[in-house]
Amino acid sequence: MVYSETHPPSLHNSENQQRTATARRQYRTDTKRQGRVNxxxxxxxxxxxxxxxxFRCK
Structure with missing residues (x-):
């Protein structure tokens, strides 16, 4: 992963993790709302x- 010089890696990493966590939570709620049938x-x-x-491999 390439970091820009203005961003310290630790800060950038924590920010990224937070963003991915929120995105994941949103995705989970969306899938639940959509239903388990899909x-x-x-x-x-x-x-x-x-x-x-x-079968094709055999």
Whole structure:
């Protein structure tokens, strides 16, 4: 990671961590609001794709 000279790394890092944490929290709440159906569907689709890939490898 490249730091600008005006920003001390520690300050920059803490600020970044805070921002990512808030973003993560927002994302989590959004997914909860959206419902777990979408997540389940996505998981099923991904597992199905994985199975397909494994079969193709054989």
């Amino acid at each position: 997540k389940m569907h996505e998981f099923k689709f991904l597992s199905f794709m994985h199975v397909q890939r494994s």
